[in-house]
Amino acid sequence: MTTSEAEARAAAERNLCGLVGTLARHIEGHVRERAAALDLTTAQAVALRELTGPMTMSDLAGRMGCEPSNATFVIDRLEQQGVVERRPHPSDRRAKLLVLTQEGAGLRERLLGLLTEGSPLAALTPDEQSVLQELLERAAPR
Amino acid sequence: MTTSEAEARAAAERNLCGLVGTLARHIEGHVRERAAALDLTTAQAVALRELTGPMTMSDLAGRMGCEPSNATFVIDRLEQQGVVERRPHPSDRRAKLLVLTQEGAGLRERLLGLLTEGSPLAALTPDEQSVLQELLERAAPR
């Protein structure tokens, strides 16, 4: 491989990095737009989306891709709004178990409905989405 | 299509959104790590990476994917550090032309070298990167 070829590949890789960031911003913009319709910030919407069931603060922070201190901040607001509850963890007194309230569960359903329609990823067919998923998982090992 | 199939597809799409965000954070983490070696913040490194040649503040903000006000903040620091210069635009007195200083150009070369090695995207073959690029461009139209 010549140095110019290596240089071209490196440039393509940098370009690709930019594209990933661009798509991530598109998705975030979409989430923000839909979240605003429910009077939620982007972070609150992501938290609600990731609350697929009872989980600890650490679990949620991991799913949200943020630091635990930030999850505390976000959940504080959601708890004030009566969307989620902090319950004692049954077997670990350090941890707390996040549980959606009844209205929280309803709010989450509405949010998911809004998020699925008009997503940037809807531009791809299900097959293409599968390919994309596989590539992303390989590039970003958990 | 049954409702359960639609539900499954929607869930897969949400999962995919999370994966895009995860990869974006991996890339950002990689940039941050390498940038720190040169005493640069992540935003400064992205700005330097995107400064492929003389351009205006707006152009740079567009490439960085941030607001112009933030570009002002980032360039302020880079200018104080003698990395870049704000020159008057030859044909538009509103705009300013960003030009790398001599040391800025050297710093950029070193940064690009650091960024290309060990990138998360190196886990994919060039062919796979091409596929990924095409999918991302379709999902995130400019």
Next chain:
DNA sequence: GGCGGAAACTTATAGCTAGAACCTTTCAAG
């Protein structure tokens, strides 16, 4: 030629996020 709207950039402000310090509880080793 002058006028109104729009673009480029900056400033000021508010909000979000990460990092470090701290407390409580758990777990493993001795």
Next chain:
DNA sequence: CTTGAAAGGTTCTAGCTATAAGTTTCCGCC
């Protein structure tokens, strides 16, 4: 049993980012 290290959460603070408002300049239009 006790002791030290590590994990879960919270608080505090600093830094980054976006939004809104303001200034200068450009451009289309009358």
